[in-house]
Amino acid sequence: MSTATASAPDTQRTPAGRAIEMVTGGNRSIPVLIVLAIIWTVFYSQSSAYLSFQNITNLTLQIATTAILALGVVFVLLVGEIDLSSAVLSGVCAAIAAGLAVNSGLALPLAIAVAIGAGMAITLIEALVITFGVPSLIVTLGGMVILQGLILVVLPPEFTVSVAGTSFAKIASTAVPAGASYVLAAVGTVAFAAYRFFVYRERISTGTRTSPVSIVVPSVLVAVVLFGGVYTLTRQRGLPMPVLIVAVMLLIAWYFTTQTRYGIHLYAVGGDREAAQRAGVPVRRMVIYSFLILGACAAVAGMVDASRQLGVSVTSGAGPLMLNAIAAAVVGGTSLFGGRGSIWSAILGALVIGSISNGVQLLGLTTEVQYFATGAVLIIAVAVDVVLTRGSLWPGRR
Amino acid sequence: MSLLELTKISKHFGGVRALHEVDLSVDAGEVVALIGDNGAGKSTLVKIVSGVESPDTGEIRVRGESARLVSPRAAAEAGIRTVFQDLSLCDNLDAVQNLFLGQEKYGPMWSGRRIRRHVMEEHAHRILESLSVKLRSLNTPVVALSGGQRQGIAICRALISDPAVVILDEPTAALGVSQRAEVLDLIHRLRDQGRGVVVISHDMKDVRQVADRVVALRLGSKVAEFRRGEYTPSDLVGAMTGAHEGDSSVPAGATEGDEL
Numbered sequence: 264m265s266t267a268t269a270s271a272p273d274t275q276r277t278p279a280g281r282a283i284e285m286v287t288g289g290n291r292s293i294p295v296l297i298v299l300a301i302i303w304t305v306f307y308s309q310s311s312a313y314l315s316f317q318n319i320t321n322l323t324l325q326i327a328t329t330a331i332l333a334l335g336v337v338f339v340l341l342v343g344e345i346d347l348s349s350a351v352l353s354g355v356c357a358a359i360a361a362g363l364a365v366n367s368g369l370a371l372p373l374a375i376a377v378a379i380g381a382g383m384a385i386t387l388i389e390a391l392v393i394t395f396g397v398p399s400l401i402v403t404l405g406g407m408v409i410l411q412g413l414i415l416v417v418l419p420p421e422f423t424v425s426v427a428g429t430s431f432a433k434i435a436s437t438a439v440p441a442g443a444s445y446v447l448a449a450v451g452t453v454a455f456a457a458y459r460f461f462v463y464r465e466r467i468s469t470g471t472r473t474s475p476v477s478i479v480v481p482s483v484l485v486a487v488v489l490f491g492g493v494y495t496l497t498r499q500r501g502l503p504m505p506v507l508i509v510a511v512m513l514l515i516a517w518y519f520t521t522q523t524r525y526g527i528h529l530y531a532v533g534g535d536r537e538a539a540q541r542a543g544v545p546v547r548r549m550v551i552y553s554f555l556i557l558g559a560c561a562a563v564a565g566m567v568d569a570s571r572q573l574g575v576s577v578t579s580g581a582g583p584l585m586l587n588a589i590a591a592a593v594v595g596g597t598s599l600f601g602g603r604g605s606i607w608s609a610i611l612g613a614l615v616i617g618s619i620s621n622g623v624q625l626l627g628l629t630t631e632v633q634y635f636a637t638g639a640v641l642i643i644a645v646a647v648d649v650v651l652t653r654g655s656l657w658p659g660r661r
Numbered sequence: 662m663s664l665l666e667l668t669k670i671s672k673h674f675g676g677v678r679a680l681h682e683v684d685l686s687v688d689a690g691e692v693v694a695l696i697g698d699n700g701a702g703k704s705t706l707v708k709i710v711s712g713v714e715s716p717d718t719g720e721i722r723v724r725g726e727s728a729r730l731v732s733p734r735a736a737a738e739a740g741i742r743t744v745f746q747d748l749s750l751c752d753n754l755d756a757v758q759n760l761f762l763g764q765e766k767y768g769p770m771w772s773g774r775r776i777r778r779h780v781m782e783e784h785a786h787r788i789l790e791s792l793s794v795k796l797r798s799l800n801t802p803v804v805a806l807s808g809g810q811r812q813g814i815a816i817c818r819a820l821i822s823d824p825a826v827v828i829l830d831e832p833t834a835a836l837g838v839s840q841r842a843e844v845l846d847l848i849h850r851l852r853d854q855g856r857g858v859v860v861i862s863h864d865m866k867d868v869r870q871v872a873d874r875v876v877a878l879r880l881g882s883k884v885a886e887f888r889r890g891e892y893t894p895s896d897l898v899g900a901m902t903g904a905h906e907g908d909s910s911v912p913a914g915a916t917e918g919d920e921l
């Protein structure tokens with residue numbers, strides 16, 4: 264019967280596909296953690312300073328910008344689009360915020376709000392053109408070039424804004440004292456455990472399968488991560504503000520992508536647009552939402568970066584930031600083909616890429632080693648993505 | 662009064678005439694089979710009734726009232742649910758998410774429309790069980806499931822909102838013998854519940870087994886209609902191929918269907 268192929272794609276996995284699935288257990292974070300462990304072991308064996316508290320704190324500060332931008336990129340990848348303009352956009356937003364706060368004397372919160380609004384306005388325009396039908400690769404490539412021009416317009420005639428010594432610089436240099444950080448970790452753990460307990464009770468109430476393990480195991484994991492993180496990162500001067508910003512953004516993103524209707528629709532659009540449309544999911548709106556989130560993330564990333572670099576210039580958002588953010592998302596396990604991945608890929612991928620460049624610098628290796636290693640990791644990650652997407656190691660087999 | 666009544670529906674795709682002045686009605690508690698050769702326009706008719714495509718001309722009435730099915734949501738709200746030929750499942754979502762896609766149960770606005778997963782899972786269990794669809798886990802992405810399991814999920818999805826009219830495009834094509842019997846049994850059950858059912862099928866055995874009425878399309882036009890017991894298998898084949906008119910050739914533009 265001719266229709267059999269259309270309605271029942273052969274989904275029996277090949278042994279290779281099954282093996283990959285077994286290693287990943289459907290959870291793409293685990294192989295990334297393994298890769299991270301390997302990278303750390305290699306560099307640590309070369310220099311014990313690599314895993315010192317100080318270097319780990321440095322590392323987290325170095326990756327904060329990439330991680331925040333990658334988080335926005337993940338949302339866009341999940342709906343099956345791509346973005347090349349957000350790194351330059353982060354520079355534009357930083358220029359706007361710094362210009363308003365430092366040169367025009369606007370209150371910092373207001374300047375931040377304007378910058379975020381500007382970032383979202385620009386990605387909204389891009390998204391509208393994309394939902395009109397122009398491929399996102401082209402729209403954001405053109406957008407990147409236009410934004411490179413726009414940053415020249417936004418910056419003052421001398422093309423730099425210095426934020427040294429201003430309240431703007433405090434965004435990155437503020438540190439939460441150790442005591443308060445531990446309180447935050449405790450509050451976070453308790454809140455998470457309470458939420459899992461609430462879900463457990465809900466499931467009991469309808470007789471759906473559950474067990475107390477679903478409270479205990481994740482809560483212990485969260486406690487280990489939070490307290491371990493606070494312990495490690497407060498050894499210097501307290502918990503750096505950028506780390507807190509990343510953590511809060513991840514928390515919000517986790518809730519909306521995994522616990523809400525919005526999250527299901529986000530994945531549905533990336534998985535099969537036509538099917539989502541037929542089921543009544545507002546496909547175009549979901550694509551626009553993703554770009555709005557990217558705009559906000561780009562603005563925050565740009566401001567954190569400017570605050571850390573103590574200024575904005577024409578090179579803000581230039582360089583390897585865009586590639587690093589996309590690479591982070593993909594290395595972390597978010598598919599370039601849409602619909603697969605999680606927000607954790609932003610932080611995990613940024614950690615992988617940041618760990619390589621940090622280690623290379625620490626060992627005083629030449630820059631080309633860093634380029635070779637980062638490029639190789641990216642290609643391997645995409646190859647894994649391709650294999651998982653088609654469910655087979657070999658091309659042409661399903 | 663019919664649950665669903667189509668009058669003089671026409672649809673063109675560019676130069677291709679997919680449907681030409683087709684009439685179709687479905688009553689409550691009735692199974693109507695829609696038959697026709699590849700490219701006859703069956704799937705196009707289904708897409709029009711399910712709000713995916715809109716007709717060029719013609720009228721759609723739901724329970725006697727003129728309806729405009731401008732979107733899948735509008736069709737669902739009018740009580741019409743469709744199981745598409747390609748199933749239209751999102752491979753990356755699990756069974757529960759697919760079953761409730763577009764009609765999730767969620768909490769209040771302040772919770773960010775939090776999914777009430779426990780309610781959906783419980784409902785999913787019930788509905789899957791009622792059609793004896795067996796899944797090892799409700800949490801695996803449906804890409805990992807067998808053709809029959811996917812078909813079962815697609816059918817259950819159509820039933821979750823308790824629709825008045827259910828449309829099934831080639832529901833048995835992908836199935837093995839026992840699952841096929843189950844689906845046919847299910848169609849009978851839907852009819853006994855007082856729903857209107859439209860079944861598209863290539864299989865004359867299935868058609869004879871379930872249909873109260875058979876409507877034959879050929880090259881986009883309705884060419885024949887038979888009541889149960891008033892036809893022979895060769896009548897059906899003749900209507901589909903146009904053999905009675907001594908014309909069995911099919912113009913090239915109308916030969917390719919939507920598969921492969």
Ligand SMILES: Nc1ncnc2c1ncn2[C@@H]1O[C@H](COP(=O)(O)OP(=O)(O)OP(=O)(O)O)[C@@H](O)[C@H]1O
Nearest residue numbers: 674679698699700701702703704705914915918919
């Ligand atoms: N989106 C489209 N664009 C252009 N032509 C289309 C489109 N959809 C259907 N057609 C054409 O309309 C005609 C009817 O197609 P349809 O899919 O309704 O046939 P069918 O009866 O379902 O066939 P099958 O048994 O192969 O599923 C065909 O000639 C097809 O090529």
Ligand SMILES: [Mg+2]
Nearest residue numbers: 703704746919
């Ligand atoms: Mg068809």
